[in-house]
Amino acid sequence: MQKKINSYNKIMAKILKRDFYSEETTEVARNMLGKVLCREINGAIYRGLIVETEAYTQDEPSCHAYNGITKRSKTLFEKPGLAYVYMTYGMYHCLNITTEREGFGASALIRAIEPLSANFTNTNGPAKMCRELNITRELNGVDVTNRQSGLWLEEGTAVEAENIVQTTRIGIKLAAELPWRFYIKDNKWVSKK
DNA sequence: GATAAGATGTTA
């Protein structure tokens, strides 16, 4: 039995469909703010408000798709609305959702969420969030437009344009000047530099 | 508070 800590659980949740992810990657990353990341583990559903994202596309060298289709990057070239989960620094995972269209390697990285349900709190960074929600490479390639995979996104709350901050991405050296990171202003769950 | 270094395994 899940403990209810937020009235969000009472409203009927709408799952984001594939057309949401079919826009330009920077738009998808921006639009993801205020949406709800959902993870079902052993019947319990964990929900978190997305508060920080980044965009990556095959056109710039920091993206894993930059060098074309490889064993790691192939999910990025599949249809939009799939989970792209990769291992980083040998011990962590990061979660992206594929964007745009099949054949174009691109995704939006979810860097931080604000917990909306009980029993998880350590979510202010991409790898910590994955650890808390047990997101590993087993979920690479799953469809997040339905609940079957145990990982999906739902409609959340609207975020006004004035509360969205756009800046440069974190932790990369290449194409570091691109302002492709988005976060909700003054939200305490946003990761630190 | 800030900064530095170590853990760790996959990738091209």
Place this chain on the structure above:
DNA sequence: AACATCTTATCA
């Protein structure tokens, strides 16, 4: 050798 990170230690 570099890496879309995080934690701990060591300063101040």
